[in-house]
Amino acid sequence: LRRARAAGIDRTVIFAAQHSDYARANAGVARIASRDPERFFCFACVHASRDAGRIREMVCQAVRRWGFRGIKVHRAEAPATREIAETARAFRLPVLYDITGEAYYIEMIAAEYPEVNFIIPHLGSFADDWRAHRQVIDQLVRLPNVYADTSGVKRFDYVVEAVKRAGAHKLLFGSDGPWLHPALELQKIRLLELPPEQEALVLGGNLARLIRHVAAPRRREQSSPRKSQL
Structure with missing residues (x-):
């Protein structure tokens, strides 16, 4: 968080990735968020x-009791x-789904559930799988409910291609903190040299739109988007 604040990031999405007990872990995330509720958006793992x-029960508690705004799956x-x-x-939650390079699965589930928005971190692959990057970019173009974040994408040209082909409205800034430095990840977005209104979408506007209609939110959404990281 110190790094995020220093980078000028106002809001942060947090979740308890890779835990042995997600019901317990989600409760822990809620406690952390309660210390600074204007800072955090929480996703239920x-x-x-x-x-x-029991997934519906877990998510119901996370949304209605703690105000969570999405689901995270790995x-x-x-x-x-x-x-x-x-x-x-x-x-009405977005699903942040780390596909670990298996882009073919998005074709099936996103088509079957067109009302559900799927956010694919790392543009499909943290492991620098260029085939997954290309497949996800194609899905961003074709599937209206598929989005991607930019965290950990090592080949910058794929981020450029994603914006060029799919549009800034399909891409979200991601930092993958604390493993990656948010200031370095943010610089990728700056280097795109997008028009201000498009950069604002990537840096928070798209996320705000995707979480705006969550059922029974805990608190009212901010009226104007600020920089938010996944």
Whole structure:
């Protein structure tokens, strides 16, 4: 957070990635966010396999009790399921889904659930899989409910291509903190040299739009977007 503040980042999305007990971990995230509720947007982490059968209950608690704004799923644990997508649809939540390079799965689930917005971190691959980057860029162009974030994308030209082909309205600034330095990740967006209104979308406007209609939010959305990181 010190790094984010120094970089001029006003709001931060937080979640408890890769935990053995996501019900407990989500409660911990809620406690952290309660210390500075104007700073944080929280996403509820779920394990598609281990939490099967209680995902809706977990997300319901996170949204209605703590004001969470999205769902986080990691393919390394288990692929996203219909239970997750249907829960996201019921609460009008975006799904931040790390596909670990397996872009083909987005074709199926995003098409089956057009009402659910999917955010693909790392433009599809933290491991620098150029094939995944190209596939996700193509999906950004074709699928209206698929978005991507910029965190950890090492080949800058793919970020340029994503904006050029899909538009700034399909890309979100991501930092992947604390593993990556948010100021370095933010500089990628500055180097795109976008018009101010497009840069504002990438730096917070798109996120604000995607979380605006969450069911039973805890607090009112800010009237104007500020820089937000995933």
